[in-house]
Amino acid sequence: MIGFVGWRLLQAVPLLIGVSLIGFGLMHLAPGGPLAVYTLNPTIQVQDIERIKVIFGLDQPIHVQYVKWATGMVSGHWGYTFFGGRPVLEVILERLPATLLLMGSALSVAIILGLSIGVLGAVKRYSVFDVLATTGALFALSFPTFWFGLMAIFVFAIELRWLPSGGMWELGEEGSILSLIRHLVLPTMVLALVITATWSRYSRSAFLEVMQQDFMRTARAKGEPPAARLLRHALPNAAKPLIALLGVELPFLFSGALVTETIFGWPGMGRLFVDALNMKEYPVLMGLMMFTGIFVVVGNLLADIAIAAIDPRVRLR
């Protein structure tokens, strides 16, 4: 087990190096640069810009920049923001709780809802409910997240005025749980929608497959009532592909959070990414990319460990 975890983390190293190389390269290929805003500012001289370039090391060749950044990264020194000069890690960690809160609540809602819809659809296959759920899932998967976000704001915030359209707290209510929950509802709904749709589809097919297995008939022949067959026999067997799905879905969840946070002005990592992208904040962008990469690697590792814990036939090596 410890050997397995060590081996998997070791395998993640080339992956993360690849992510960093591609990220770094693409970022520098993009037109403009962190200092482009200054070129339009008449109060800043050309020589000032050159000076700033030297200070930040932006005058050096890209591979030298990369090596400098990478060695700093490994030693836990993620660099400083161009604007404000704050430590990147600090800036990211500051945004982490908001993102974890949003992702956690969206994922919880999506798993509970998606699993229930999927199981019910599998048990009552081809019923009206099943057809509606399948069509609904297709609908949810076919529309972009931002559209749902804008629609949710339009309906629930502007027309009905039930919920706030963005932010995390009302002004002056910072720290109030009630205000936080009110602000959390809409982004959670929007982010959870697509995941719910995916989960309902996957859990439906996972359950259908398990329910056709011989051992489910054995359970019935033993006199196990439907609820016990579903919970004790079908669910643990169907959980395996779903946990694997969870591991794979994490990157999508991140990109979904990016859009959702931007639409709802949620002060999380997703919005930080968009802001950093607009300002060509290379250190922040790279930090976020690496952070996400590590998060996905660890998520998949945890998924594998969970699967091995459920299924004795899976050996970790």
Place this chain on the structure above:
Amino acid sequence: MSAAARVPDEAGTGAPLLSVRDLALHIPVPPHVLRAVDGISFDLRRGETLGLVGESGSGKTLTALMLMRLLEPPLDALPRGQVVLDGIDLMTLDEARMSALRGRTVSMVFQEPMTSLNPIMTVGRQIAEPLVRHLGLSPRQAAARAEAMLRLVHIPDPQRVAGAYPHLLSGGMRQRAMIAIALACRPAVLVADEPTTALDVTVQAQILELLGELQREMGSAILLITHDLAVIAETAHRVAVMYAGRIVEEAPVASLFAAPRHPYTRGLLASIPRIERVPAATLPEIPGMVPGPGDRPAGCAFMARCMRAISGCAAEAPPLAELGPGHRVACWNPADG
């Protein structure tokens, strides 16, 4: 289950424990109606083993699934007839009451030991499950009983096997575990659907021996479904031969093997390889194939392949008629005894 059902009876005597009457499964497959099981009747007495033989597609397994009420939708609404166990017609029970009987009064062993066990539950827990459900044992008592059951089915080191997952066991061991599950609550009736078909020949004999031994100990009646007449010869007290959804001959095992009356049974028996016949040229086979759902004739379904067919065979399907003591045959022109 009544206490009497547990007492080993003289095999095959007394009132029938299980009475099947006109059991049928007609499946609409437009534009035809597939008569998968076409009105079969038989009795099973305490401590008795009735062998149900027939080719693939003759309706044996569907019969078993109907007895257990295990057909899945949409087939579950189709069975007709009666299955009376200890005075209760299983066909009229609601699912909850049937569920209470399954695994307790009627149990089933399946053909595929490799896939019939839950892969991610220990063998011990799978045996303990019906003990907790039906007999109300505590999990600890049930675990102890599960180990005792494993010992009873001659699994070495039962304590270790109880804690093991199915993928660690061989096919024969898994089938023993399946039998332990099925017999855990000492059911009155055990339905064994091709229990040895997926196993090695040497293991087959052991499993059959085990079934016989447990039957003598628990007094359960066994409905043994197989396509293998050799299995029947070894294990059953009586035999019912199925062809195209019907029972064509039913007799005590000795009588059937000594003097088969139905041409189909005779053909089946003749096509068993016998060691003393080596080096005979070719094994006799029954010409033709089992008729498909669409071309089932109005008369006897076997007529097209039958060497003894006479003019009357096409008009009407022959009913089962008693030709000797306990020997019933459905044929318009049966062979001499």
